[in-house]
Amino acid sequence: xxxxxxxxEGFKQLNINKLFTHQMEAIRKINEGxxxxxxxxxxxxxxxxxxxxxxxxxxxxxxxxxxxxxxxxALEQDQLKNLNEFVELLPSMRISSxxxxxxxxxxxxxxxxxxxxxxxxxxxxMLHRGILSHHEKWAELFSNLAYVVIDEVHTYRGIFxxxxxxxxxxxxxxxxxxxxxxxxxxxxxxxx
Numbered sequence: 328x329x330x331x332x333x334x335x336e337g338f339k340q341l342n343i344n345k346l347f348t349h350q351m352e353a354i355r356k357i358n359e360g361x362x363x364x365x366x367x368x369x370x371x372x373x374x375x376x377x378x379x380x381x382x383x384x385x386x387x388x389x390x391x392x393x394x395x396x397x398x399x400x401a402l403e404q405d406q407l408k409n410l411n412e413f414v415e416l417l418p419s420m421r422i423s424s425x426x427x428x429x430x431x432x433x434x435x436x437x438x439x440x441x442x443x444x445x446x447x448x449x450x451x452x453m454l455h456r457g458i459l460s461h462h463e464k465w466a467e468l469f470s471n472l473a474y475v476v477i478d479e480v481h482t483y484r485g486i487f488x489x490x491x492x493x494x495x496x497x498x499x500x501x502x503x504x505x506x507x508x509x510x511x512x513x514x515x516x517x518x519x
Contacts, residue, residue, distance in 0.1 A: 350376050362511040364480065373514040377476045378410060380512075384473050385422055385445045392467070393474040394509070395448045398482045400428055403448045406478070410446065422446065428453045443467045451483075451491045454498065462501045469505035474512060481515045 346354075350372050353365050357380040365376050381393045397403045403426050414422050423444035427436065429452070436457070439447070447468065449458065458465055475498070477483075483491045502509060 346375065347372055354380055357510065357512060360510065362513075364513040364515070366515045366517065369516045373478075373516075374406060374409060377474070377512045377514065378413065381446065381474050381476070382414065382417075382422060388473065390467075390471040391445070391473040392443060392471045393446045393476060394454075394468070394472060395446060395476045395478070396454060397448065397450055397478050399479075400426075400430060400450065402478060403428060403450065407448055424448065427457065440464050451494050455494045459494070459497050459501060462504070466505065469501055470507060472502060472505075472507045472509040475509045477511065477513045479515060480513045481517050 349365070349367055353363055353376045356363050357376075365373050367373060377395075384391045385393070395403075395406065397406065407424060407426055410424055414424075423442075424446040425435075425439050425444040426448045427439050428448075428450055431439070443465070458468075462469060477495075
């Protein structure tokens with residue numbers, strides 16, 4: 328399956344000749360406006376499934392924003408590194424991204440709130456305490472939110488899963504307040 332237009336240079340530098348069938352099918356469903364769950368083994372290209380449509384949307388829709396949720400800070404760091412490496416390979420594509428979590432310094436938090444990145448990476452607790460609780464400071468994010476990506480969804484079960492479900496309901500209510508309905512892209516290496 329061929330790479331989407333505009334990404335061929337980045338793919339070439341990463342030595343990716345084509346996408347897997349499951350990646351193209353998922354991207355097609357995302358482009359149709361559907362919320363999806365991608366459940367494939369580790370290292371099967373799940374991050375490419377959400378990064379490509381998000382980047383394409385940001386490049387074609389002025390002001391578009393995406394929110395990425397990860398259960399662990401280490402995953403945030405890994406995904407930010409991989410995202411930035413891929414974006415740097417794409418010619419003349421300026422896409423900003425940042426992590427907003429408990430390790431983000433107060434000065435950096437203020438800078439992020441004043442200049443919302445195209446892609447904001449965080450975790451459920453920071454979404455709950457630092458973003459949703461002060462949604463008026465995040466109006467630019469919520470009024471332009473096109474995608475919510477939730478990685479490792481299999482980790483959200485039991486009491487923690489119930490807690491995260493309530494946070495996501497709250498997120499959806501706040502999006503309604505800002506007249507947006509973001510698409511949800513969920514991924515997991517396993518579903519239990």
